[in-house]
Amino acid sequence: MKAAIYCRLSKEDEGKNGESESIQNQKSMLTAYAAEKGFEVYWIYSDEDYSGIDRERPAFNAMIQAASEHKFDVVLAKTQSRFTRDMELVEKYLHGKFIEWGIRFIAVVDHVDTGEAANKKSRQINGLINEWYLEDLSNNVRAVLDHKRREGLFIGSFALYGYCKAPDAKGKLVIDPEAAEVVRRIFALALSGMGAHKIAQILNNEGIPSPTAYKQLHGAQYHAAMKKTDYSLWGSPTVYQMLHNQTYIGDLVQGRHKKVGYKSKKTVWLPKSQWIVVENTHEPIIDRDTFETVQRMLAARTRSGVQGTIHPLAKKVVCGCCGSYMEQTAHQPRADGVQRRYVRCRMHQRAPERCSNKTCTDLNALENTVRERIREYAEVYVDPEKVELPQRDDPVRQRAQAKRSELKRLQCEADRRRRALQQLYLDKVSGLIDATQFSEMNRAFGEEIKSAENRIRGLEAELEQQPEETDAAPTQRQRVRELAQVSHLTRELAVLLVRRVIVGTKDPLTGQQEITIEWAF
Known part of the structure; x- marks a missing residue:
């Protein structure tokens, strides 16, 4: 046999x-x-x-x-x-x-x-x-991994684009300067009103490697999960996901998906309420104000125009007759080559019997109106001699702020490690981890706490000796004056200040059209 x-x-x-x-x-x-x-x-x-x-x-x-x-x-x-x-x-x-x-x-x-x-x-x-x-x-493995995630340890095989794994600290992320510059540029382009598709197109035209191609160029055996024909090119989904990723502001986001069971390799995405988010675990690439502004702009997203940009008042202009959104339309260029943009009621186009507002409103004039009213508010309510704005371009202030941010992050990290040591013993007693794992993790957490405490003492000493900040009043007053002299309406400014613009029907006798602005402040 x-x-x-x-x-x-x-x-x-x-x-x-x-x-x-x-x-x-x-x-x-x-x-x-x-x-x-x-x-x-x-x-x-x-x-x-x-x-x-x-x-x-x-x-x-x-x-x-x-x-x-x-x-x-x-x-x-x-x-x-x-x-x-x-x-x-x-x-x-x-x-x-x-x-x-x-x-x-x-x-x-x-x-x-x-x-x-x-x-x-x-x-x-x-x-x-x-x-x-x-x-x-x-x-048991899942419980241990979730425990590490909640302690702010990165457990993925590959770091998020813009970061790399710290060589001397397991589970920590450090900024990859080359990729981080691309991330900053993507957020800057989004702030200017560009859509994800246009941003991806710009990056591809400039020959910037996609996140997958970048990892492979640097020797990582990485393959994207998304099905694409050309991994070297940027796609709008990649850009869109990056713009939503909270990890770029220093908060570690993990546990966004899980396997359906131990017998299957299939994974399912979890609702955001179940994600594991730990704040201030690593150095941010994007400041929180910028990130939150981009999130508001994405929440008010609409389709990009012909040039790949979203006009400042997109999805904010509504018909005063029926309350529907007014959509952008373009007419043929005039003899001088200037193309005029207009908005008209969506409902009137689709169901004229439900809305009688057939007026095409000049979008350029509408944007100018909003801009002028913003300037009026700034001139009336803002006194350049009294308002103080953060002096972001002062190197001394920047260094001090960076040290305070690092100090806060390290204090949070040390507190998490102390709680982890307490939880670790309970996990050992309950059988989630064995004695060997307990010993290794206990030693690692102890060393991390000691290292964090040493750095905390050093930062506190440096901040105590920090020289007094220079008088930034002249620069602050200049910034307020610039705000009061808005040269053009941007998408970022519209999202921050304008809730909606209500456009009434045009008076057939006078040709006048009532414009009502509802502010977001």
Whole structure:
């Protein structure tokens, strides 16, 4: 009789049972057993670094294919769990296909033998125990990973574009200067009113590598999950996701998706309320004010115009007759080459019987009206001699602010690590982690707390010795004057200040049109 030998070693087995579970040990034991029973070894199939629940094991599937072709009579494995930990596969092959194909299965150590009908129940019990083991292991691993996420440790294989893994601090992110500049530019373009598609087009035209291409150029074995034909090009979904990613302001966002179960590789996206977000874990690339402004602009997003930009009042102009949005339209250029832009009621275009406002309103004039009213408010309510604005371009102030931000981040981090040490003991008592994991994590957390405390003392000493800031009043007054002299209406300014602009119908006698602005402040 010919026998196929099957050996398997998974990552969870390594270090747990040492050499006793090694592939070489399994081969030696099963080869000796085959010789003892007088079996001729047809082939030795071996899978390394594959879980017993994995149905994509190459050697396992090759053996099953050979079995279906009746190339051997017996399958030998050290234990039933080496063959599979999946109860469904136990029933499919041990109690189904192998019987049809006339193949006998023998697990040497736990005395499983399909040639003996009496031990079928024991095989099924073994299958259930093996599957329960994997389920418990999966739950424990998930609990440990979630614990690390809540402590502000990055556990991903690859850092988010704009960052890289800190070489001297496991689970920490540091800024990648080259990629971070691209991130800053993307947010700046979004602030100017450009849509994601136009931003991606600009980056592609300038030959800037996409996040996937950038990682690959720097030696990372990275492959994007999204299905694209050309990974070297930027796409609007990539830009859009980056503009929404809170990690760029120093908050670590993880746990956005999870596997549907330990038997499946399929993942599902979780609602935002279930994401794990830890604030101030790393240095930000984008300041919070800029990020929040971009979020408001995205929330009020609309389709880009012909030039790939969104006009400042998009989705803010409404018809005074029916309350519907007024859409942009363009007329043919005049003789002097100037193209006039207009807005007209969406409802009147689609259902004239429901709205009588057929007027086309000059969009350029409308933007000028809003701009002038903003300037009027600024001149009336803002006194340049009294208002103080943050002096962002003062190097001394910038350094002090950076130190205060780092100090706050380190204090939060040290507090999280102290709480983690308390939780760590509870996890050990509850069996979520073993003694070895507890010892390693306890030591690592202790070292991180000590390092953070040393840096905190250093920053506090530096801030105490910080020279007094220079008088920034002249520059502040100049900034207020610039605000009061708005040269043109931007999308950013419209999103921040204007809730909506109500355009009334045009008076047929005077040609006048009432414009009402509802402010967002």
